[in-house]
Amino acid sequence: xxxxxxxxxxxxxxxxxxxxxxxxxxxxxxxxxxxxxxxxxxxxxxxxxxxxxxxxxxxxxxxxxxxxxxxxxxxxxxxxxxxxxxxxxxxxxxxxxxxxxxxxxxxxxxxxxxxxxxxxxxxxxxxxxxxxxxxxxxxxxxxxxxxxxxxxxxxxxxxxxxxxxxxxx
Amino acid sequence: xxxxxxxxxxxxxxxxxxxxxxxxxxxxxxxxxxxxxxxxxxxxxxxxxxxxxxxxxxxxxxxxxxxxxxxxxxxxxxxxxxxxxxxxxxxxxxxxxxxxxxxxxxxxxxxxxxxxxxxxxxxxxxxxxxxxxxxxxxxxxxxxxxxxxxxxxxxxxxxxxxxxxxxxxxxxxxxxxxxxxxxxxxxxxxxxxxxxxxxxxxxxxxxxxxxxxxxxxxxxxxxxxxxxxxxxxxxxxxxxxxxxxxxxxxxxxxxxxxxxxxxxxxxxxxxxxxxxxxxxxxxxxxxxxxxxxxxxxxxxxxxxxxxxxxxxxxxxxxxxxxxxxxxxxxxxxxxxxxxxxxxxxxxxxxxxxxxxxxxxxxxxxxxxxxxxxxxxxxxxxxxxxxxxxxxxxxxxxxxxxxxxxxxxxxxxxxxxxxxxxxxxxxxxxxxxxxxxxxxxxxxxxxxxxxxxxxxxxxxxxxxxxxxxxxxxxxxxxxxxxxxxxxxxxxxxxxxxxxxxxxxxxxxxxxxxxxxxxxxxxxxxxxxxxxxxxxxxxxxxxxxxxxxxxxxxxxxx
Numbered sequence: 001x002x003x004x005x006x007x008x009x010x011x012x013x014x015x016x017x018x019x020x021x022x023x024x025x026x027x028x029x030x031x032x033x034x035x036x037x038x039x040x041x042x043x044x045x046x047x048x049x050x051x052x053x054x055x056x057x058x059x060x061x062x063x064x065x066x067x068x069x070x071x072x073x074x075x076x077x078x079x080x081x082x083x084x085x086x087x088x089x090x091x092x093x094x095x096x097x098x099x100x101x102x103x104x105x106x107x108x109x110x111x112x113x114x115x116x117x118x119x120x121x122x123x124x125x126x127x128x129x130x131x132x133x134x135x136x137x138x139x140x141x142x143x144x145x146x147x148x149x150x151x152x153x154x155x156x157x158x159x160x161x162x163x164x165x166x167x168x169x
Numbered sequence: 170x171x172x173x174x175x176x177x178x179x180x181x182x183x184x185x186x187x188x189x190x191x192x193x194x195x196x197x198x199x200x201x202x203x204x205x206x207x208x209x210x211x212x213x214x215x216x217x218x219x220x221x222x223x224x225x226x227x228x229x230x231x232x233x234x235x236x237x238x239x240x241x242x243x244x245x246x247x248x249x250x251x252x253x254x255x256x257x258x259x260x261x262x263x264x265x266x267x268x269x270x271x272x273x274x275x276x277x278x279x280x281x282x283x284x285x286x287x288x289x290x291x292x293x294x295x296x297x298x299x300x301x302x303x304x305x306x307x308x309x310x311x312x313x314x315x316x317x318x319x320x321x322x323x324x325x326x327x328x329x330x331x332x333x334x335x336x337x338x339x340x341x342x343x344x345x346x347x348x349x350x351x352x353x354x355x356x357x358x359x360x361x362x363x364x365x366x367x368x369x370x371x372x373x374x375x376x377x378x379x380x381x382x383x384x385x386x387x388x389x390x391x392x393x394x395x396x397x398x399x400x401x402x403x404x405x406x407x408x409x410x411x412x413x414x415x416x417x418x419x420x421x422x423x424x425x426x427x428x429x430x431x432x433x434x435x436x437x438x439x440x441x442x443x444x445x446x447x448x449x450x451x452x453x454x455x456x457x458x459x460x461x462x463x464x465x466x467x468x469x470x471x472x473x474x475x476x477x478x479x480x481x482x483x484x485x486x487x488x489x490x491x492x493x494x495x496x497x498x499x500x501x502x503x504x505x506x507x508x509x510x511x512x513x514x515x516x517x518x519x520x521x522x523x524x525x526x527x528x529x530x531x532x533x534x535x536x537x538x539x540x541x542x543x544x545x546x547x548x549x550x551x552x553x554x555x556x557x558x559x560x561x562x563x564x565x566x567x568x569x570x571x572x573x574x575x576x577x578x579x580x581x582x583x584x585x586x587x588x589x590x591x592x593x594x595x596x597x598x599x600x601x602x603x604x605x606x607x608x609x610x611x612x613x614x615x616x617x618x619x620x621x622x623x624x625x626x627x628x629x630x631x632x633x634x635x636x637x638x639x640x641x642x643x644x645x646x647x648x649x650x651x652x653x654x655x656x657x658x659x660x661x662x663x664x665x666x667x668x669x670x671x672x673x674x675x676x677x678x679x680x681x682x683x684x685x686x687x688x689x690x691x692x693x694x695x696x697x698x699x700x701x702x703x704x705x706x707x708x709x710x711x712x713x714x715x716x717x718x719x720x721x722x723x724x725x
Contacts, residue, residue: 023198023236028275030316030324035365036406036415037351038324040277059486065612092299093292094481097415097442098510101451105512106528117289117299123241125202125232125724127302131687144687144724149654150614 022140025053025133026123031088032114034100039113041120048137049082050160055121055131057091058102063130066148067108073153074109083160085110090121090129134159137167197237202724204302205229208253210716213696221716226253230268230302239276243284245269254714255699256305261335268333269309278318286314288328290347290371293479294419294438295400295464298332303711306473309333310343322354326371332466332475339475340377341466347371367406374399375466375477382431384548392431392548398424400436400464400478415442419478421464425548427471428463429502432551436461438480449514456507457483460539460554463501476501483508484534484564487586490666490698491606491628494642495590497536497564503554504563506536525574533567562601565589578615584608592640602632624650624664633671644672658683666698687724693717 027042044051056063067087070077077083087110089099096116103112115121124133127146134143134156143159145152206228212220229248235241248265249256256262271284287309289297300307312330319325326347331338349369353359359366375398384390402419421436437460444453464478482499483506511531515522538560541552568586575581586606592599606628613621626648634643650664659682666676678695699713711718 023200026236028239028277028280030280035353035408036367037322037354037365038349038367042277059488061488092481093289093297093479094483095486096292097444097455098453100413101444101446101453101510101512104446104448105451105514105530107448107514117287117293117297119287122232122287123234125200125234127202127204127722127724128689131724146687146689146722146724147684149660150612150620151617151654152657154617155657 022136022142024139025051025135025141026120027139029120029123031120032096032116034103034112034114041123044086044111044113044135046082046084046137049084050137050163051135052083052085052156052160053124053133053135054085054087055090055115055124055126055129056087057089057129058095058098059091060129062148064106065150066130066132066153067110068106069148069150069153070156071106071108073157077157077160081157081160081164083157087112088115088120089113090115090118090126092116092118132156134163136163197235199233199235200725201231201233202722203229203231204722205720206253207719208714208716209718210254210714213715221254223251226251228253228256228302239274241273241275243269243271243273252305262305264336266336268307268336280314280316282314283312285309285311285333286328286330288314288326288345289479290326290345290373291369291402291404292415292417292440293481294417294440294462295371295373295402295421295478296343296345296347297479298477299479304473307333308474308476311338312343320355322351324349332477334467334474339467339470341475342376343373343466343477344376345371345373363410365406365408368404369406370401370403372399372401373464373477375464377466377468380469382425382547384546386546390548392425394425394468395423398422398464411445411447413442413444413446416440419462421462424461424464424468426463426465426468428465429461429551431547432461432545432549434461434551436464438462440483449516451510451512453510454507455483455509456505458505458539458556459499459501460503461551482536484536484566485510485532485568487568489584489606489608489610489624489626490648491608491626491646492568492584492586494628494646495588495602495604497534497590498594500538500563500594503539503541503560504536505539505559506534506563508532508534523573524576528570528572530570530572531568534565535562536564537562561591561593562589563591563594578613580612582608582610584610602630604628604630604632618656620654622650622652622654624648624652634668634673641674642672644668645670646672658685660684689720689722691718691720693719 029041030038031041032038091099096114099114130148131146133141136142142163208226210221227250231246234243245268247268249262252259252262269285271282271286273282287298298308298310310330310332314328317325329344331342352366376396379394382392400421402417404417406415417440419438423433423435425431425433440457442455459480462480465475466477467475480499480501482497484497487493513529515527517526521527539554540558540560541554543552544550566588570584572582588604590602608626611623615621628646630645632643646666646668648666652662654660662680664678668674676696676698678697680691680693682691694717697711697714
């Protein structure tokens, strides 16, 4: 009987081991650059430093608020943590042509990709937007958050800093 | 007995060990999302909400994705017990079960998917399968989809399948082939060129068996329907420094269908978009002409299902309630139009920029019908159209938005818009409606803990409510909204839309929401108009309702 209990516990430990590792940022999903070139999602890299991935659209007010708000502190964030923000637009053919003028007109300093048929959105289980992820230096998803109201950017950078502190330990 | 226990224990250990090894070495992961929406609605003839015999309506879905190295697999469970208001026809949506499943193998050179898949060729003029959960739309293909990338910059796609139709699959078979070349990747001397060039072309064919359609004037004449209908498109995407140009032209063979009343005219569509952008300033112009381009896998289908292609409206997608009260709906059978966008950030420290700078955006659009001449009815060419000559005005709008940070705590966005709307785009005859809309949106970051948002909207319209038109949007409207975000997790919002002049209706709504990481719960009570709703820091499409709504979404 003891053996059985032991085995069951062992199995649970083994299965729990699966969950110890976080899911990774998908690397084989097709995205478009603002120049119209098709690339695979493995281009999303930051030399082993954290990446913030934010799903947005030109018509989404809270998304625009998020990206406008972060713009004000982005330089500071980059200096302190080396973090990079990658903004993935889910605008479809109705408005995907507007993404480049929209981002440049608003002076967004981010790396931007188009996901016009929402392949990346589905691969990352995104429903409503904004939906923001933090990816660690190994490409693992360590945090995600939906919605944005003023002040949420502080939580985001805190999480990035926590991540850096933990990786130094 | 002891032997059995030992065997069972051994088996369990082997299975667990194997699972752990497979997971540990190859890094298999399960992720997913879950969503449920509940509605308890009472009849309200004034706002058009229906009585709900079941007392409680529910839409739910769960998506599970499994990823292990180059392999991935997905399952989606959907339930409509019974479908939320607005999901019509109800009897077709009703049900529950596995709605989507796939297996996929992907390397940097190859992606093969078997099962349900979503794909788009170019801008989608000849093929786009996609889903929109809030509109109840899913035209995914069940079949096989292959994407091959032999060298960097070249993509070839091939697919075949049948389209999802509620809980079944349509009879028509869809096959497609598409190729795209990025010259900057393929031609070495162009790698660092300021000129960025991408070409693409695709072909889609649909097969559908025969059916009996008569010509009304000669009831003994049965139409000789084409079983295979082809559509092709070519596209170009180029940029040079600050300038961009995107264009796509599509043509479709004879495709008599319920949409065009079984005429044999060929279809065509052209989209051109040109833009200039630099940091802080951008301008973009887009033009489109669509002639008989409705393309479905079942010719007799109407409504929103079974489209193979996607021809979107080029008008701006507005999000404020009164700006989207009279939305333009694209006319796949024939329309032409233009739209222009200008965005300018007035620099900080300038006369109009002030301490924080000011963002200006300007947009206008004009959409008309085609200038057509009838040449016959069902079974003939149908009509001819003049290429550059316009028909009736369908829609026009003009909007200016000014966004300004007033100080470290206050941000103001003010919008003015003028719209002309032809009810014919929604299938009703009637005179043009002219609307003026004013909006003020103020956010106030009181402190770290409390954030407030106020929205005031006004719509003045020359449309009037009459028993015959029964348009619930008619008349003049005012709206107020207060949203209060408490800490990092909670929000409360209250809003009211009221018709004060020759209109009917009073839409009041109270919502409370809780948000933690990727989980969100919202409870609402009141009268809700259908449309895009952006409160609590998120945007979603909602159906018309009168009563209690509950929604839960989570991703893991």
